[in-house]
Amino acid sequence: MLIRHHRTEALILKASPYGEGHTIVTALTSRGAQLKAMAYGSRKLTSRIGGHLTPLTRVELALYKSRDMATIKQAQNLESFAELKNNLSLMTKAIFIMELIEGFSNTGVGNPPLFDLSLISLRQLQSSNDKNLEDLTVSCFQLNLLKVTGFMPELYACVECRTILNNDNYNFIIDIGGLCCANCLNGHSERAINVSSECVDILRQFDRGVTLFSELPLGSIRELRSVLDRSTGFWLDREIRSVRFMERMNQCDVHEPMSAVDMESV
Amino acid sequence: MLMDSNIPAPKPVIKLIEAFNRLPGIGPKSAQRLAYYIIRMPKEEARLLADAVLGVKQTIIFCSSCQNLTEIDPCVICSSSTRDHSIICLVEEPLDVLALERAGFYKGQYHVLHGLISPINGIGPDDLKIKDLLFRLEYEHISEVVLALNPTLEGDATAMYIQRLLSPFGVTTTNLARGLPVGGNLEYADDVTLSRAFHGRREL
Numbered sequence: 001m002l003i004r005h006h007r008t009e010a011l012i013l014k015a016s017p018y019g020e021g022h023t024i025v026t027a028l029t030s031r032g033a034q035l036k037a038m039a040y041g042s043r044k045l046t047s048r049i050g051g052h053l054t055p056l057t058r059v060e061l062a063l064y065k066s067r068d069m070a071t072i073k074q075a076q077n078l079e080s081f082a083e084l085k086n087n088l089s090l091m092t093k094a095i096f097i098m099e100l101i102e103g104f105s106n107t108g109v110g111n112p113p114l115f116d117l118s119l120i121s122l123r124q125l126q127s128s129n130d131k132n133l134e135d136l137t138v139s140c141f142q143l144n145l146l147k148v149t150g151f152m153p154e155l156y157a158c159v160e161c162r163t164i165l166n167n168d169n170y171n172f173i174i175d176i177g178g179l180c181c182a183n184c185l186n187g188h189s190e191r192a193i194n195v196s197s198e199c200v201d202i203l204r205q206f207d208r209g210v211t212l213f214s215e216l217p218l219g220s221i222r223e224l225r226s227v228l229d230r231s232t233g234f235w236l237d238r239e240i241r242s243v244r245f246m247e248r249m250n251q252c253d254v255h256e257p258m259s260a261v262d263m264e265s266v
Numbered sequence: 267m268l269m270d271s272n273i274p275a276p277k278p279v280i281k282l283i284e285a286f287n288r289l290p291g292i293g294p295k296s297a298q299r300l301a302y303y304i305i306r307m308p309k310e311e312a313r314l315l316a317d318a319v320l321g322v323k324q325t326i327i328f329c330s331s332c333q334n335l336t337e338i339d340p341c342v343i344c345s346s347s348t349r350d351h352s353i354i355c356l357v358e359e360p361l362d363v364l365a366l367e368r369a370g371f372y373k374g375q376y377h378v379l380h381g382l383i384s385p386i387n388g389i390g391p392d393d394l395k396i397k398d399l400l401f402r403l404e405y406e407h408i409s410e411v412v413l414a415l416n417p418t419l420e421g422d423a424t425a426m427y428i429q430r431l432l433s434p435f436g437v438t439t440t441n442l443a444r445g446l447p448v449g450g451n452l453e454y455a456d457d458v459t460l461s462r463a464f465h466g467r468r469e470l
Contacts, residue, residue, distance in 0.1 A: 014386060054419055082457070245385035
């Protein structure tokens with residue numbers, strides 16, 4: 001028998017306006033599958049569910065599965081990530097994370113570690129008190145995203161000859177799946193990205209679950225971001241649109257809290 | 267090509283269906299229905315519709331000051347001497363100006379952004395009329411900018427970004443109050459709305 005009513009915990013990724021006051025909500029369910037559902041009348045001021053369906057919110061949803069798209073009947077906010085929403089720098093990074101989650105998740109096919117990773121990363125980003133730490137959290141999320149979705153790059157041995165690598169300089173080739181030794185570089189040299197041993201060391205630590213680092217040079221963080229942005233972009237096979245705004249925010253390099261709540265009190 | 271060239275319909279009908287199909291929210295079936303409705307319409311009514319579409323395209327321009335849609339430049343609101351020229355209300359769309367004007371309590375100027383910053387959809391500050399706002403602040407005597415943007419993630423991102431840009435100008439930046447809507451229900455309010463309503467409480 002077809003179960004038409006069901007409940008699920010989910011992270012709201014996107015809310016697109018539809019018609020007169022409706023919203024199409026894209027969310028990642030606790031099973032790690034992508035869900036698209038219709039929230040009728042949610043943009044009206046008196047809607048009982050509209051406020052709970054803002055992106056970057058963990059909610060409990062009651063859904064009704066009809067022939068086409070599921071309909072959201074009830075929504076209850078479980079975690080609102082208020083600090084991320086009240087700080088432009090953090091919000092920009094959280095939006096980048098959500099765009100990647102949307103891109104790497106599938107409808108129907110569940111991937112529970114993806115849901116856990118998403119929540120852990122957003123909570124960690126929320127507790128970051130330093131710009132470098134924010135960038136590291138995003139990078140750590142990117143590598144673990146590749147790991148849980150089956151695109152983990154090889155970081156320890158050459159992808160071609162399986163020789164264990166322990167150099168000062170490494171060649172990272174995205175489309176063949178990771179690091180490549182100098183002997184196997186023939187034919188790949190044009191696509192090889194030269195990465196420093198510090199960068200590879202941080203990636204290996206991310207892989208082992210280390211997320212706390214002492215002072216890291218800015219150059220290493222930038223290198224890390226560059227490698228991971230190119231890797232995620234390649235496997236996603238489309239442009240990651242929020243990168244441009246995030247880079248713009250990084251260039252501004254202003255970190256004072258600028259919250260919507262603060263503005264109300266001006 | 268939106269239509270199958272084998273469809274046995276006259277070329278002008280196919281052209282009309284294709285034109286409707288390009289409109290937002292209109293699928294191929296709706297486009298066909300609208301096209302055949304127009305075919306059945308009296309000639310005079312169809313001409314009025316065509317004139318209205320052409321008229322809008324030929325006469326409507328952006329006001330050089332507030333960027334709202336207008337027939338004359340500057341628009342009626344910007345050129346009015348009875349309105350307060352020291353306060354600008356920043357809105358997302360021309361429809362928001364209509365909503366505020368309908369309410370009738372605001373007597374200042376407007377500035378229409380024509381969108382909100384939406385990084386996930388690739389819409390950045392350069393796609394909005396933000397530079398025009400900064401130009402106004404530079405050359406007009408503005409004392410306050412009211413950010414009347416939607417309380418969404420995009421609205422908040424835009425408000426925070428603009429507040430950052432406005433700080434060197436020394437103008438007072440205010441945001442519309444957030445909280446419980448008239449006719450709303452406390453039981454169904456989300457955490458963020460409740461917390462903002464609580465922070466913005468007033469003495470009776």
